[in-house]
Amino acid sequence: MPMACGCTRASTALAEYSKSLQLQDVETNPLTMQYPMYTARLEVVLGMREVRRHQELLQDGVLQEFDSRLGKAMFVSHQWAAYCHPDPSGEKLKVLQEALSNLSAGKVRASPAVEVEMLYGRVEPYSKAKLTSVNVYVWYDYFSVPQFCLESDSEEVKILCSNAHLEQPNAIASIPAYIFASEFFVALCPTMRHVDTSAELNRYTWQRRGWCLSEKMTRELASREGLILLIESPMQLSLLQAWDSLYYSPGDGDFTVEADRAVVVQIMKVMLQHTLHKDLSRGDLQNYRFYLQQQPVRFRNCATTPLEGLLPSQKTDDLVADFLHRTGFAEVRERDADGWSPLCYAALGESPELIEALLSRHADPNTTVSKSIRRLYHPKKVPVVSICAAFGNNGALQVLLRARADPKKKEGRGNPPLFYSSLADNLEGARLLLQAQADPCVESDLSISVLEFACNAGASQVAKEIFATPAAARAQYLIHTALVINGGNPAHIAMMIEAGCDVNEQFYPKKLGYRLLYMIGTAKHRLKGPSAYSCLSYHHAGATPLMLSILAGYFSAAQVLLKAGARVDLRNSRNRTALDFAVEKCAPEALLAELHRGATA
Numbered sequence: 230m231p232m233a234c235g236c237t238r239a240s241t242a243l244a245e246y247s248k249s250l251q252l253q254d255v256e257t258n259p260l261t262m263q264y265p266m267y268t269a270r271l272e273v274v275l276g277m278r279e280v281r282r283h284q285e286l287l288q289d290g291v292l293q294e295f296d297s298r299l300g301k302a303m304f305v306s307h308q309w310a311a312y313c314h315p316d317p318s319g320e321k322l323k324v325l326q327e328a329l330s331n332l333s334a335g336k337v338r339a340s341p342a343v344e345v346e347m348l349y350g351r352v353e354p355y356s357k358a359k360l361t362s363v364n365v366y367v368w369y370d371y372f373s374v375p376q377f378c379l380e381s382d383s384e385e386v387k388i389l390c391s392n393a394h395l396e397q398p399n400a401i402a403s404i405p406a407y408i409f410a411s412e413f414f415v416a417l418c419p420t421m422r423h424v425d426t427s428a429e430l431n432r433y434t435w436q437r438r439g440w441c442l443s444e445k446m447t448r449e450l451a452s453r454e455g456l457i458l459l460i461e462s463p464m465q466l467s468l469l470q471a472w473d474s475l476y477y478s479p480g481d482g483d484f485t486v487e488a489d490r491a492v493v494v495q496i497m498k499v500m501l502q503h504t505l506h507k508d509l510s511r512g513d514l515q516n517y518r519f520y521l522q523q524q525p526v527r528f529r530n531c532a533t534t535p536l537e538g539l540l541p542s543q544k545t546d547d548l549v550a551d552f553l554h555r556t557g558f559a560e561v562r563e564r565d566a567d568g569w570s571p572l573c574y575a576a577l578g579e580s581p582e583l584i585e586a587l588l589s590r591h592a593d594p595n596t597t598v599s600k601s602i603r604r605l606y607h608p609k610k611v612p613v614v615s616i617c618a619a620f621g622n623n624g625a626l627q628v629l630l631r632a633r634a635d636p637k638k639k640e641g642r643g644n645p646p647l648f649y650s651s652l653a654d655n656l657e658g659a660r661l662l663l664q665a666q667a668d669p670c671v672e673s674d675l676s677i678s679v680l681e682f683a684c685n686a687g688a689s690q691v692a693k694e695i696f697a698t699p700a701a702a703r704a705q706y707l708i709h710t711a712l713v714i715n716g717g718n719p720a721h722i723a724m725m726i727e728a729g730c731d732v733n734e735q736f737y738p739k740k741l742g743y744r745l746l747y748m749i750g751t752a753k754h755r756l757k758g759p760s761a762y763s764c765l766s767y768h769h770a771g772a773t774p775l776m777l778s779i780l781a782g783y784f785s786a787a788q789v790l791l792k793a794g795a796r797v798d799l800r801n802s803r804n805r806t807a808l809d810f811a812v813e814k815c816a817p818e819a820l821l822a823e824l825h826r827g828a829t830a
Contacts, residue, residue, distance in 0.1 A: 243514065243540050245555030250510040260406035260503055262475060263399035266295040267373045268366035275326050280316045280369070292373070293366065295410065298753060300364030304411035305446045307369075310433045311424035312485070313379060315371045324419040329465035333360045339458055339466040340761040343781075348606055351753075352468065355458045357414065368407055374400040405500040408447045415458045416441075416469070420785060420817065431785055432461060433718045436746075439482030443493045446474040446527070449583040450504045450520075464815040465782050467761060474603065475523065476620065476653035480530030487682055492533045501527065505539055515567040518556050518574050519604065522826060525578030526620050526653075535578075548586045552579070561590045568600030568609070576616040581624040594634035600693040601641070608641030615640060615649040618658040626661055636665040643674030644682070651679075651688035659691045669698040675742030680704050685714035689721045696728040708774040708790075709736045710743065713765050717783030722774075722790065732795045736772045768810075771802035779810045784820050787811075797827035 267283065267513040269292055286292050295302050305325070309315040316322050331337040335357040341349065353359070375397045378390035408414065418432040428434070435441050449455050449471035457469045479493050501520060508517040524535035537679035543554040549561065558571050572592040575583055588594060597610040614634045630636060639645050647667050663669060672678050677685075680700045683692035684707045695701070708722060708730050726732060738744060750766025757763070765780050772780075775795040778787040787807075791797075797807050808824040816824075 230623075235285065241557045241559055242543075243509075243517075244552060246540055247509045247512050247514060247517075247557075248511055250506075251512055253510070255594070260499065261414055262403045262406045264375075264396060264403050266302070266366050266368060266403070266410060267292040268295045268406050269293070269372060271303070271329065271360075271365040271367055274367045274369075275330060276325070277322060279319050280314075280322050280371050281372055282390075283372050284376065284393070285386070286372050288389060290504050295366050295368070297410065300366055301412035301423040302407075302410055303365055303413035303415060304408050304444075304448075305367060305369045305415045305417055306395055306435075306441055307417040307542050308429060308430050308438050308441060309485075311422060320421055321417055321419055324460060324463060325417050328460045328466055331463055332466060333357060334388070336596045337464050337466055339468050341468040342459075342470075342715065343713060343762045345468050345470055346760060346762040348470070349456075351757065352456065353610045354456050355466075355468070362602060365413070367548045368411065373407075377528050378797060383761075391560065398492075402496065402499075404444065405447050405451075405496055405503070409443060409451045413458065414448045414456075414471075416445075416656065417460050419461055429785070432459060433720075433721075433785075435516040437483050439479045439484045439493055440491060442474065442477060442482040442497050443479040443496055445471055446477075446479060446497065447500050450500050452639040461784075461806065462815065462817070467782065472604070476526065478527055478529035478531065480528065480532075483586060484594040490502075490531065494528065497527060497531075498533075498536060501536060505536070509539055509723060514557050515565055515569065516604070518565070518569070518579070521556070522574045522577040522579065523620065525622070529621070533534070548583050549590055552583055552587075558620055561587060564599060567603070568598050570596055572613055573598050573616060576613040576625055576629075577620050578622055581628045584625045584628045588628070588632050594632040595638060597638075597640070608611075608644075611649075612638040613663075614638065614729070615644075618646050618655055618662065619652045621653055621655045623655070623657045623660060623661060626658055630661060630665045636662045636667040637671065639673075641823065643672075644677075645671050645673075645679070646680045647671070647679045648673070651683040651686040651691045654686075654688035654690050656690040656694060663694070663698075669695050669700040670703070673742070675745070676740040677742050678704065681707060681710055684708075684711040684721075684725060687711070687715055687718050687721050689718075689724045692721075693724060693728065704730075706734065706736055706738060706743075708732070709738075709769075709772070709777055711748075712777040712781050712783060712786065713769070717778065717781055717786045719783075719789045722778075722783075722786045723793075726789070726793045732774055732793045732798065734773070735799065735801070736769055738769075768801055768803055768805060771800070773799050773801075773807065775807045776801060776805070776810055777818060779807055779814055784817055787816075788823075791823055791827070797824050 273291060293413045298705050311317045339355040377393045378387045407748060416435060420431045423430055423578040453485060455471040458472055459467045461470050484490050504520050505517055517824050521538050528535055538555050540555060543551055556574055561571055564570050572587050595612060597612045601609045602611060614626060614629050637645055647659060647662050669679050678700060680695045683695055708725050747766040750763045754763035754767040768780060775787055775790045780791060800806055808828050811821055811824050
C-alpha cells in the first residue's frame, strides 16, 4: 500500500507527481549494471590459495555472472593492503575463509554490536542457517572487477588485461547496483600492516577510506535491513549498522588516488537519484524530503552540487516559495505525517539565507520534530538546533541561535543539543552551542553527561573540547563506557588517556542509565546466552578498561591501554583477568604474548 503523502492542508505539485509515479510500474532494481556482476561461489572462495585478478579467474571459468535465481550475493568491502594488490600475502583471504567457515559451521555467531542489539534485538542475518540454506556468491573487487596489468606481468596476462581501461570504469560505475543486488554485506577488516607504507590497517582505517564510506552509504540507501557483517578475525565477527553513514560523507574519507573522489561522487549521485525516485514512487514524501535535504552532508568535501530533486523547478526569486515547492509543503508552519515542519527539513542542510527567510515568515526557531524520528532512532521533540548540530549545518545553527533558539532545549529523552553535536563529532557546532551558554555539565534524563555521550560516540574533537570545561571534574568511567557503547578507536582511547582518564579504574557504575543497561544485559546473558552486549554486562562490575577492550573486541585499543600502563593483574568481581578474556576471545598472538609477559612479571 502506498504511504500517505503527508500533506495536511492542500495537495501540492510534489504530491501530485508522486501519485502519478505510483500509477507507473517501477522496476525492482532500476539501477543499471554497466558491467556484469561477476562472482565466485562461496565454496570456491573458501578453497582459494590466493586472490587472483578478475581476468585470470574469468578465463579459468571460476567466475559466474550473478543472477538472483542462482542464490544470494555477498558483497565484500575491504581496504587494500598494498598499492598494486589487495592482499599480497593472502592474510586477509585466510581470515575471510576461516571466519565464513566458522560461521557456516556454527562454531561462531555474528554478535550484534551493543548499539545494534539495543535497537534491533538479537538479530541474526548472517546465521548458519541463512548461509547454508542457499547458494552464496561472493563479489570481491579484485576478482570481480577488471584489473590493469603490471610491468612485471607475462605477455599472456597483459593480453588478458588489454581491455581493462574500457571495462573497469563500467564495473566501478555499477557498484551501487552490485550492492543493491547483494543480500549480504561484509566489511573485511583484520588488523594488519600495509605492505608499502607499514601503516596499520583495521576497522577504523576502513571507515576512513572514501571508497569504503561510499560502499557503506550505498548499503544504507539500498532497500535492505542495512546490517553489516564486520570480520576482524576468524572468531571476531560482529554486526554493525550502516545508518551512521547518515552523518558522514565519502568526501570526508581518504583517497589514495585523488581522482577517485569524482568517481565516488558520481556513484553517490546515481544511488541518491534512485532512492529519491523509489521514495516518490511509493508515496513516501517524508523519506523523499529527508534524503533530498540531507544531500549537503552526503556531498561534503565532494566539489559538486546536490541534486535538485525530481520535481521540475518552479522559476521564482522567492527562496521560501521555491523551497516549499521542492519539498511539497503548502505553508511554512505545516507539518507532515512524520511531524516535520519545513524548518526541520531545512535544518538538515539548507543555507543560512533560507533559514532566515523561513524565520521571517514566522517559522519558530524553537520548533521540534513532534514525533520520534524512525530512520534515525531519535525520540520525539528533537529541536531544530539539535538537527543542525547533528548534521553539521553550522551556518543554519548560527542563524537560529541569533534568533534566540534555546541552546539548552532538550528532546524527549532529555538529551540537549550538545549531545547531538557528538553524533558526527561536530566541533564547530559544539563551540557555537557553548558560546550561546549551553551547559557542558548538563545530564540527560538517564543521568548521562555531555562528556560521557561524546566519549561513547567516539567524538574525539567534541570530547576534547568538553574536557576543557568544568564538566571534566565530575567525570568518571569514561573509557569504560566508551568501550562498551561504540568508542574503541585507538586514537580516541589515547585522547581520553591524555586528558587524564585512569587506565586502571575499576568499573562500579552508579548512574541509573548504566545500571539499567547492565541489568538488562546480565539478564539476557543468563536467559538467552552470550552476546557482545550480554558479556560486557555480565562481566562489567569491577572490570578495568583493559578487560572491557578485550571483551568488546577492541584489540588495538587494548594495546594502547597496555602502553599507557594498564595493569594485567587486576580482577573483576567475577575473579577474571584481562588474560582470561583474551584467551576466550582468541585475541591476536601479539596481544596474548604481552598479557602473558605481564602476568608472569
